[in-house]
Amino acid sequence: MPFPVTHPALASALAAQGYAEPTPVQSAVLEAPEGRDLLVSAQTGSGKTVAFGLAAAGPLLGEAEYFERAGLPLCLCIAPTRELAIQVSRELTWLYAKAGARVVTCVGGMDARQEQRALANGAHIVVGTPGRLKDHLERGNLDLTEVRVAVLDEADEMLDMGFREDLEEILDATPTTRVTLLFSATLAKDIVTLARRYQNDAFRIDTSRREEAHADIEYKVVRVAPNEIENAVVNVLRYYEAPGALVFCATREAVRHLYGALRERGFSAVTLSGELSQKDRSDALQSLRDGHARICVATDVAARGLDLPDLALVIHAEIPTNKAGLLHRSGRTGRAGRKGVSVLIAPHNKRRKVEMLLNSANIEAEWDGAPTADHIRAKDQQRMLEDPILNAESTPEDLELARRILAERSPEAVAAALIRLHRSRLPEPEEMFDAVSEYRPGPKTYQEGERVPYDREKDGVGANAAWFRLPIGREKNADPKWLIPLICRLGHVTKKEIGAIRIFPRETKFEISKDVEARFLEAIKAASAEGDMRIEPAGAPTPQGSRPSGPRPERGPRPEGKLYEGKKPYEGKKPYEGKPYEGKKPFEGKKPYEGKKPYEGAKPYEGKKPYEKKAGGPRPDKPRVEGGYRPETDRTPPKFRKSKP
Numbered sequence: 001m002p003f004p005v006t007h008p009a010l011a012s013a014l015a016a017q018g019y020a021e022p023t024p025v026q027s028a029v030l031e032a033p034e035g036r037d038l039l040v041s042a043q044t045g046s047g048k049t050v051a052f053g054l055a056a057a058g059p060l061l062g063e064a065e066y067f068e069r070a071g072l073p074l075c076l077c078i079a080p081t082r083e084l085a086i087q088v089s090r091e092l093t094w095l096y097a098k099a100g101a102r103v104v105t106c107v108g109g110m111d112a113r114q115e116q117r118a119l120a121n122g123a124h125i126v127v128g129t130p131g132r133l134k135d136h137l138e139r140g141n142l143d144l145t146e147v148r149v150a151v152l153d154e155a156d157e158m159l160d161m162g163f164r165e166d167l168e169e170i171l172d173a174t175p176t177t178r179v180t181l182l183f184s185a186t187l188a189k190d191i192v193t194l195a196r197r198y199q200n201d202a203f204r205i206d207t208s209r210r211e212e213a214h215a216d217i218e219y220k221v222v223r224v225a226p227n228e229i230e231n232a233v234v235n236v237l238r239y240y241e242a243p244g245a246l247v248f249c250a251t252r253e254a255v256r257h258l259y260g261a262l263r264e265r266g267f268s269a270v271t272l273s274g275e276l277s278q279k280d281r282s283d284a285l286q287s288l289r290d291g292h293a294r295i296c297v298a299t300d301v302a303a304r305g306l307d308l309p310d311l312a313l314v315i316h317a318e319i320p321t322n323k324a325g326l327l328h329r330s331g332r333t334g335r336a337g338r339k340g341v342s343v344l345i346a347p348h349n350k351r352r353k354v355e356m357l358l359n360s361a362n363i364e365a366e367w368d369g370a371p372t373a374d375h376i377r378a379k380d381q382q383r384m385l386e387d388p389i390l391n392a393e394s395t396p397e398d399l400e401l402a403r404r405i406l407a408e409r410s411p412e413a414v415a416a417a418l419i420r421l422h423r424s425r426l427p428e429p430e431e432m433f434d435a436v437s438e439y440r441p442g443p444k445t446y447q448e449g450e451r452v453p454y455d456r457e458k459d460g461v462g463a464n465a466a467w468f469r470l471p472i473g474r475e476k477n478a479d480p481k482w483l484i485p486l487i488c489r490l491g492h493v494t495k496k497e498i499g500a501i502r503i504f505p506r507e508t509k510f511e512i513s514k515d516v517e518a519r520f521l522e523a524i525k526a527a528s529a530e531g532d533m534r535i536e537p538a539g540a541p542t543p544q545g546s547r548p549s550g551p552r553p554e555r556g557p558r559p560e561g562k563l564y565e566g567k568k569p570y571e572g573k574k575p576y577e578g579k580p581y582e583g584k585k586p587f588e589g590k591k592p593y594e595g596k597k598p599y600e601g602a603k604p605y606e607g608k609k610p611y612e613k614k615a616g617g618p619r620p621d622k623p624r625v626e627g628g629y630r631p632e633t634d635r636t637p638p639k640f641r642k643s644k645p
Contacts, residue, residue: 006030007057009065009099014050017094023047024207026054034058037180037202039195041187046207048153049091052077052181056149059179060124061099070102070122072146076174077127078167080157082107082278083285088153089127101125106132106142109278116141130158130166137173147174149181156184156191157328161301164194171198185331186324216334218341219365221354224432225482226347227489230261231430232370233317236343237267237295238429239371239379242313244288247297248329250318258317259297266427272298300325308332316344319354323361348482369481373429384422465499465511468520469538473506483508490532492523502541509541 006014022030025042029051032038038055042048060074061067067074077092079085089105096103104118106128112135119126119141126133126142136142150171152158158167171180180199184191187206195202224232237245247262249255252273259271270284270293287293288308296308300320314333320326333340344365346354358365371379394402405414470487472478480501487498487510499511512520524535 006054007061007099009061010054010057010095012098013095019050023051025205026051028205028207029055032203032205035179037199038182038205039187039199039202040181040183040205040207041185042183042205042207048183049088050095052151052153052183053092053095055181056151056179059148066100067096067102067124070124072143073104073119073123073126074146075125075149075151076133076144076147076170077125077151077153078130078133078158078170079127079153080129080161080163082109082129082281084154085127085129092125092127096125103127106136108132109281112136130163130170133170134166137170144170144173145175147178149179150174151181151183153183154185155182155194156186156188156324159190159194160324164190167194185327216339217330218339219330219344219358219363220341221344221346221358221365221367222370223346223348223351223367223481224370225485226349227485228370228432229317229345229347230258231432232345233258233315234262234265234427234430235371235373235376235432236315236345237262237313238376238427240313240341241379241383242310242341243291243294244308244311245295245313245315246308246311246329246332247295247315247317248320249297249299250321252299254318255297255299262295262297267295268293269295269297272296274299274301300329311335312338312340314340314342316342319344319346319350320357323357326357326361326363348477348479370432371429372432376429380423380426384419464514466514466517467509467538467540468512468524468535470508470510470533470535471506472533473504473508475505478503478508483510486533487535490524490527490535491520493520504541509538 023046025040025046025048029038029040032055035058038052040048040051042051056075077085077088079088085105085107089103092101093103101124102122103125104115104123104127106115106119106126108129108131110132112132115132115136116139119136128136133142137144152167155167158164180202182191182195182199182202222232222236233247237247247258249258252275255271255273259269262269270287272281272284276284284293284296285308288296311333314330316326316329320329330340330342333342344354470478470483480503483501484495484498488494491512493512493516497513497516499513501508501510521537528534
């Protein structure tokens with residue numbers, strides 16, 4: 001459906017930007033009663049900026065076609081991060097350009113004196129972060145007494161970042177007659193509390209679909225060994241070859257390490273973290289927008305509010321801490337109707353945490369192993385054959401050069417050179433310990449009672465193999481995806497030299513080729529001396545419920561005779577012969593309390609009645625003893641009481 005009738009200047013700006021139909025949140029905001037406070041819950045990337053820009057048009061412009069001369073701010077927009085504030089300022093600038101609006105941005109990391117001069121020259125709309133707005137407010141550079149509309153964008157993130165006190169101070173400086181528009185991805189308890197305090201009879205809009213995941217984001221989980229996370233990130237980037245990718249890490253140190261690893265392999269990457277200056281952040285984001293860099297490695301805080309064009313892939317190199325973190329990270333892609341992929345790198349020891357995280361977010365994810373080098377090369381071939389450059393129109397100069405090359409070389413040689421040139425620009429994929437063709441999940445089948453014959457030529461490295469054992473099994477979540485890298489590291493062998501693997505409840509047995517058995521024995525002996533996991537030789541496994549192939553061997557004759565022949569159990573002895581305590585009685589010759597009665601010769605409280613003195617009443621008239629102490633009335637002993645004259 002087309003956009004409803006709005007202000008003429010805004011309608012013209014929307015048409016110029018190619019906005020034909022409103023998004024769900026934009027449509028809901030336009031249908032809300034005009035002049036009412038709004039409490040809006042919508043997913044990240046759903047067009048919230050244009051939505052509150054349209055909602056603010058009525059209180060700001062009314063029936064006027066243009067803004068009057070800029071003076072004190074009429075609209076205040078607060079965003080959690082510098083990037084989001086700059087993005088909001090950019091959106092509102094083109095939306096209100098034909099209405100003559102003057103937009104001023106106040107964010108941390110910029111020149112505060114330049115912002116002060118801009119505010120002094122007048123502004124219709126001020127966009128900023130809580131910290132910088134509070135600083136200008138306290139210095140007297142910002143006067144909010146004429147504000148008609150206050151917008152809180154991504155209020156949940158601002159509260160998570162600890163800006164509650166700053167927000168309260170800023171909103172307390174605005175008139176109570178203002179229109180407050182509060183936008184948040186989730187309506188948690190603290191958001192509702194903030195809305196009740198600063199909104200008046202707010203109209204609530206909820207366009208988020210909590211029962212299902214973001215329809216434009218495809219979630220995938222990649223199972224890897226703990227020491228294969230970096231290689232998995234490399235292969236995922238190579239497999240998808242997205243025009244824009246965002247890789248999340250938990251700490252600055254992890255960001256630096258992964259960024260260096262990607263640059264070393266030939267990826268065009270930039271980094272975003274809290275230690276960068278504003279100029280470095282701006283340069284990194286500009287490189288991503290210009291296409292000079294394709295990958296951004298960032299922390300959660302640094303990437304909040306980030307909106308990049310053509311961002312089609314999000315990789316969680318480290319698992320998010322909670323559901324909100326997962327949704328905010330993944331929400332960087334799949335924006336404005338575009339499709340996106342969110343990939344979680346899940347080590348085997350964090351599998352349960354990933355499952356609980358996805359269940360809490362109601363996300364159905366596809367579980368799989370990391371892309372292998374063969375899969376990536378097959379994908380490269382497909383992408384090369386579909387490359388638009390093969391179908392582009394050639395210029396006469398290009399055709400002349402092509403004829404000269406074909407005159408000196410064969411078409412096959414020219415095509416092979418083109419393939420080499422294409423591959424030279426791509427980083428090499430990493431070899432992953434994922435596809436284990438030798439592994440068969442035998443123990444589970446054995447528990448179910450099926451007979452699975454074992455064929456050494458088919459299931460292992462052949463008859464020329466030796467068996468070894470590890471003291472860890474299915475009860476400790478043993479899995480070939482991390483057992484194979486462990487065996488290779490401790491035994492100094494490769495994956496091809498490992499044969500069949502059999503996982504039992506408390507141990508694991510595996511084959512090693514006879515050609516490397518001597519080297520393997522020396523390596524595991526040295527590893528055991530250093531305190532690593534113990535590996536020792538073992539015999540071929542014979543799991544319960546299985547037997548070798550072939551006919552069952554015949555049983556021998558049963559032994560003749562009867563059990564215990566010629567002997568009876570307990571012969572010559574009767575159980576409990578005799579009587580217990582024979583010849584003796586308990587407490588014989590003695591009676592309890594003999595010769596003494598309790599309280600004999602004395603009665604309790606003799607000569608005294610309990611609680612004889614009653615509280616209150618006049619003090620009895622009795623003479624004082626030495627020291628002024630009356631035994632009948634005073635409770636303080638004489639030695640602690642001063643004598644009176």
